[in-house]
Amino acid sequence: MTTTQTTDGQPTGPPLLEVRDLSVEFAAPGGGALRAVREVSFTLRRGETLAVVGESGSGKSTTALAVLGMLPGTGRIASGQVLLDGEDLVTAGPAALRAVRGGRIGMVFQDPMTALNPVLTVGRQLDEVLRAHGAGGRRARTERAAKLLDLVGVPDPRRRLADHPHQFSGGQRQRVLIAMALAGGPDLLLADEPTTALDATVQDRILTLLADVGRETGTAVVVITHNMGVVARSCERVLVMYGGSVVEDGPTARVLTRPSHPYTAGLLAAVP
Ligand code: ADP
Numbered sequence: 001m002t003t004t005q006t007t008d009g010q011p012t013g014p015p016l017l018e019v020r021d022l023s024v025e026f027a028a029p030g031g032g033a034l035r036a037v038r039e040v041s042f043t044l045r046r047g048e049t050l051a052v053v054g055e056s057g058s059g060k061s062t063t064a065l066a067v068l069g070m071l072p073g074t075g076r077i078a079s080g081q082v083l084l085d086g087e088d089l090v091t092a093g094p095a096a097l098r099a100v101r102g103g104r105i106g107m108v109f110q111d112p113m114t115a116l117n118p119v120l121t122v123g124r125q126l127d128e129v130l131r132a133h134g135a136g137g138r139r140a141r142t143e144r145a146a147k148l149l150d151l152v153g154v155p156d157p158r159r160r161l162a163d164h165p166h167q168f169s170g171g172q173r174q175r176v177l178i179a180m181a182l183a184g185g186p187d188l189l190l191a192d193e194p195t196t197a198l199d200a201t202v203q204d205r206i207l208t209l210l211a212d213v214g215r216e217t218g219t220a221v222v223v224i225t226h227n228m229g230v231v232a233r234s235c236e237r238v239l240v241m242y243g244g245s246v247v248e249d250g251p252t253a254r255v256l257t258r259p260s261h262p263y264t265a266g267l268l269a270a271v272p
């Protein structure tokens with residue numbers, strides 16, 4: 001897979017993911033509908049790292065889950081398109097969605113323990129993902145699993161393959177989860193507040209790692225986060241959501257220095 005870049009390092013080429021005028025509704029408790037996402041549009045190219053920020057309830061997670069075809073409860077896409085390599089996932093039906101969940105989009109959630117099996121070694125769990133994606137014989141898979149742990153910054157990766165999830169620190173478990181998501185060779189990695197439970201230094205490292213991994217592997221990365229400091233330091237592009245709508249979308253430096261929406265000005269106070 002090739003990632004072309006312009007001289008200023010911004011990815012070019014056809015979009016990997018295109019979200020067009022996406023609106024999502026939930027059933028309102030008293031009847032009627034609550035619109036959680038309002039005509040959201042954005043584009044993502046291979047190798048690009050996009051941060052999505054915005055206050056709690058602004059529709060960040062709902063947007064991500066709609067892209068994955070995994071809306072909870074009464075959630076439904078009221079209108080819009082989600083194009084992955086030009087194919088509309090909203091109208092594509094169950095087979096296309098299964099393919100997406102089965103590998104083209106990798107997901108990293110807030111709590112690694114919900115996504116890791118406590119009774120299996122990390123090596124075994126990585127191996128299962130690699131095998132499911134046809135990554136060679138046993139030896140080659142072990143080699144690849146150790147490489148993945150190394151890539152996400154777990155020291156002594158070959159030995160750590162034999163350890164169970166509880167033998168890793170919180171930050172390292174999150175790294176293991178990122179390695180698992182990468183094992184499927186996804187085109188897109190989606191991380192929803194992957195570091196909220198971790199201390200500030202570890203948060204910084206993990207978010208920076210996600211951005212670096214995206215650049216190194218050509219995987220597009222979407223990181224939903226509250227951590228404006230890291231966004232300012234490590235994501236070239238930021239999308240700001242407010243009340244279900246996108247109110248900013250542009251290069252981080254531009255959005256932070258010349259915000260076009262009053263809400264963004266408030267966010268800037270949070271940048272250390
Ligand atoms: P964020 O991730 O930015 O904090 P969410 O996408 O979780 O925001 O929520 C956006 C809106 O959608 C909120 O008003 C929230 O109450 C509503 N919402 C999210 N999930 C559900 C659900 N399962 N059922 C009903 N409403 C929901």
Ligand code: MG
Nearest residue numbers: 060061062192
């Ligand atoms: Mg959320």
